[in-house]
Amino acid sequence: MALSAKDTERLRTLAQKYAAIAALPQQKERRAGWIRFNMLENERPRALMDQIPWNELNVDGCLDCHVEDPYWRGVETWLLQEMYKWDHMPCDMVVDPYIKIPRPIHSSGWGLDAKVKRLLLDNTSDVASQAMECLINDPEDLEKIHTPTLTLDKTRQEEIAQEADCLFSGIVPWRFTGMIMHLGAWDTIAYWMGVENCYIELMDRPEMMHALMEKMTQGYLGQIEQANALRLFDTQIHYCHCSQTYRSDDVEQPDGTSHDAWAFGLAQLFTSVSPSVTRDFECAYMERIFPHFKHIYYGCCDRLDDRMEIVSRLPNVRKISCSPWSHREAFAEKLPKSIIMSNKPSPAMLATTAFDEDAVRADLRRTIDAARNNGVHLEMILKDISTVRYEPQRLWRYSQIALEECMKG
Secondary structure (H helix, E strand, O other): OOOOHHHHHHHHHHHHHHHHHHOOHHHHHHHHHHHHHHOOOOOOOEEEEOOOOHHHOOOOOOOOOOOOOHHHHHHHHHHHHHHHHHHHOOOOOOOOOOEEEEOOEEEOOOOOOOOEEEEOOOOOOOOOEEEEOOOOOOHHHHHHOOOOOEEEOHHHHHHHHHHHHHHHOOOOOEEEEOEOEEOOHHHHHHHHHOHHHHHHHHHHOHHHHHHHHHHHHHHHHHHHHHHHHHOOEOOOOOEEOOEEOOOOOOOOOOOEOHHHOEEEEOOHHHHHOOHHHHHHHHHHHHHHHHHHOOEEEEOOOOOOHHHHHHHOOOOOEEEEEEOOOOOHHHHHHHOOOOOEEEEOOOHHHHOOOOOOHHHHHHHHHHHHHHHHHOOOOEEEEEOOOOOOOOOOHHHHHHHHHHHHHHHHO
């Protein structure tokens, strides 16, 4: 069905605003700076923001969506959020000179559908307390897990391409975006079993959990094989797990393979297990998967400073997450100089009764000093932000402070 005149006008208007931002001279300068940074050249620390409580920022209706078509409404949302970030809290973000449009890629799933109860404190937010029903109670339940089947809807892709040509012709180029593979097996398992049950079974039935991870590993390898055959991997989105990934040695192409792509792995619930469990139940399996990718971003909210010697040896790791649960000085001291320290400042600093700018600045300074004293490259990504108490100015000011501190080096 053709796009309505109303949807077309709305998207073209947004595209014009986006194109004006993307054409600013500082975009090239920022992109070049990120390339040098990611290639481990002598560059100052970088700052970014992502995973933002958008429900609390739309105080004047500037983020309201008006497009009726479901697919293009998603593109409208992306455009609005990118421009909002640039206008109010850009940090070191780069706006690429083209609009990014998702390819219609579908997955059949693993065969298990998580059963989750959610408790919301704010009905406008996606942030919730969750309780998972355990779906894996015996080894026989592992038979329910199957390698997902990946498909590309080529007919729909051609329709989208034709629509994009009409929408953005004469305004700004556009590109399809493909897959950035999420290799966080234990995130998925936690939804199938619940975190507490995972801990119990790791102690009581480790052989079953090894069998489960073997299933997951075969599933990931199967998906990589499928995606490579269909050339679904993204090599030009320049973003992986909230981090800018520009590099001078990357080859951009509209339909790539895993050997040219980024992926990200993590085992967040392993913050509360021993390093040896991370080695045996996470790294032993990722060592078979990561070689299929050119670059890996590893970690998220997991504590990793106490097991750095294990995770830093994983193949093709370029960045490792230093979460609020890691001791940042120990992290920087143990991190190999060939890997970037991707620090995650605590978002709790934006949720206090009063926003304490001095505390924010001191926290950022502590991290920058830890990285500089140990000679490691540092990016700081404020993410997983549940609330700013409906005061978007907190994020705007945080962006300014973070950039000021990074400029000091």
